[in-house]
Amino acid sequence: MEFLLRLPLLGWLFGGNKEKDVSREAARNRLKSALVGDRCSVAPGMSESIRKEVLDVLSRYMDVDSQSLQLRLQPDGESMRWSADIQVVRVHRQAHLPEQALVDPSQRKKRPKRNLRGIRWRRSQEDQPSVEEKSA
Amino acid sequence: MSTMGKVIVVTSGKGGVGKTTCTANLGSGLAQQGKTVVLVDTDIGLRNLDLVLGLENRIVFDLVDVIDGKCRSFRQALIRDKRFENLQILASAQSRDKDAVKPEQMKSLCQELKGAFDYVLLDCPAGIEMGFKNAIAGADEAIVVTNPEVSAVRDADRIVGLLEAADIKPIHLLLNRFKPNVAQKGQMLSVEDVQEILNLQLIGMVPEDERVVHSSNKGEPAVLDSKSKAGLAYRQIVHRLIDPGAPAWAPEQPGLMSKIRRMFTVNLGSQPN
Ligand SMILES: Nc1ncnc2c1ncn2[C@@H]1O[C@H](COP(=O)(O)OP(=O)(O)OP(=O)(O)O)[C@@H](O)[C@H]1O
Ligand SMILES: [Mg+2]
Numbered sequence: 001m002e003f004l005l006r007l008p009l010l011g012w013l014f015g016g017n018k019e020k021d022v023s024r025e026a027a028r029n030r031l032k033s034a035l036v037g038d039r040c041s042v043a044p045g046m047s048e049s050i051r052k053e054v055l056d057v058l059s060r061y062m063d064v065d066s067q068s069l070q071l072r073l074q075p076d077g078e079s080m081r082w083s084a085d086i087q088v089v090r091v092h093r094q095a096h097l098p099e100q101a102l103v104d105p106s107q108r109k110k111r112p113k114r115n116l117r118g119i120r121w122r123r124s125q126e127d128q129p130s131v132e133e134k135s136a
Numbered sequence: 137m138s139t140m141g142k143v144i145v146v147t148s149g150k151g152g153v154g155k156t157t158c159t160a161n162l163g164s165g166l167a168q169q170g171k172t173v174v175l176v177d178t179d180i181g182l183r184n185l186d187l188v189l190g191l192e193n194r195i196v197f198d199l200v201d202v203i204d205g206k207c208r209s210f211r212q213a214l215i216r217d218k219r220f221e222n223l224q225i226l227a228s229a230q231s232r233d234k235d236a237v238k239p240e241q242m243k244s245l246c247q248e249l250k251g252a253f254d255y256v257l258l259d260c261p262a263g264i265e266m267g268f269k270n271a272i273a274g275a276d277e278a279i280v281v282t283n284p285e286v287s288a289v290r291d292a293d294r295i296v297g298l299l300e301a302a303d304i305k306p307i308h309l310l311l312n313r314f315k316p317n318v319a320q321k322g323q324m325l326s327v328e329d330v331q332e333i334l335n336l337q338l339i340g341m342v343p344e345d346e347r348v349v350h351s352s353n354k355g356e357p358a359v360l361d362s363k364s365k366a367g368l369a370y371r372q373i374v375h376r377l378i379d380p381g382a383p384a385w386a387p388e389q390p391g392l393m394s395k396i397r398r399m400f401t402v403n404l405g406s407q408p409n
Binding site: 031035 | 285286289293322323324
């Protein structure tokens with residue numbers, strides 16, 4: 001089939017734009033990954049508050065060395081990857097779990113969403129479609 | 137007029153994508169529909185809007201005069217359009233320091249203006265500096281103008297982040313200078329691509345049209361030119377501004393040859409979308 005489409009007339013008639021320069025794809029892909037990078041680097045207050053909340057959650061389950069916490073938000077292909085790394089001193093025993101930690105996460109009060117273009121995402125804007133919220 | 141009007145900022149990030157042209161055309165289109173409209177050129181030092189509308193010889197007072205209280209009220213500085221008496225413009229200052237205006241001052245001016253007009257359209261300067269901050273300070277809604285081109289879309293994304301942070305909504309996407317035949321060949325971002333990447337509601341697509349340049353040359357907006365394709369697109373956008381339920385854009389009817397091609401290519405492999 002492929003070789004038939006290479007014949008100029010048939011290619012023109014049936015192949016349409018298939019054989020032509022499709023710079024659209026390049027534009028799409030390059031833009032998408034550039035924007036992922038932009039949106040990661042533009043978030044100023046975000047990493048500080050994620051840091052606080054992560055330490056808050058972790059400390060309900062284990063003793064951690066808060067100084068060693070490393071958070072990273074990076075482009076990963078078309079989407080973003082968020083990763084955290086921390087030194088654990090000691091994990092709490094089940095009996096000592098604070099009550100909060102046992103609550104089903106879906107039952108907890110929702111926190112305001114964050115906007116990955118950088119800045120705070122107000123509650124009232126939740127009805128707008130949001131960008132991939134991998135890190136939320 | 138008792139109800140409050142709407143303040144809409146026309147912005148883009150990247151320069152030269154068509155903000156001033158859009159402001160002039162949408163303003164004229166809204167006035168043609170009987171709305172009371174004021175257009176404010178907030179691009180201090182780079183006055184342009186007056187020229188596009190052919191009003192450059194009538195300016196006495198400008199935006200900075202109003203803010204500084206050099207005239208009795210904003211009304212004294214407004215210039216009435218040649219064609220529509222319900223369309224007025226407030227010109228920007230030509231020879232002033234760019235930081236002559238503060239966001240708080242713009243905010244209260246917008247508040248006053250929307251008490252007197254149905255629509256207040258703000259023509260925003262390019263960039264994300266002080267001029268941009270001033271322009272968005274009093275805005276309720278935004279129209280983000282972009283071209284189907286990587287750098288313009290990227291800058292638009294940056295602007296959208298700042299608009300969202302300022303709680304301005306809705307943010308409408310206006311894709312300007314689109315070339316349907318180039319996009320159809322896969323050599324340009326499509327309308328859907330730009331919309332998907334920016335994740336915004338599309339208010340309209342304005343095709344590349346040399347009549348736009350002729351219109352600007354003559355100081356007569358293309359929206360009033362019945363032969364202009366861009367003019368038609370502007371009229372559709374005007375309808376959508378007035379009634380958000382109106383259709384966004386009518387896709388061009390595909391030509392006979394591309395219909396035939398499509399019939400044959402469906403089974404031959406992957407069709408984009
Ligand atoms: N749809 C169109 N088709 C053809 N030319 C267009 C179109 N829209 C705008 N232009 C042309 O593009 C040029 C730039 O437009 P305009 O001045 O409106 O951009 P701008 O975003 O206001 O620029 P700046 O950032 O400098 O203020 C003008 O020459 C204008 O005539
Ligand atoms: Mg301009």
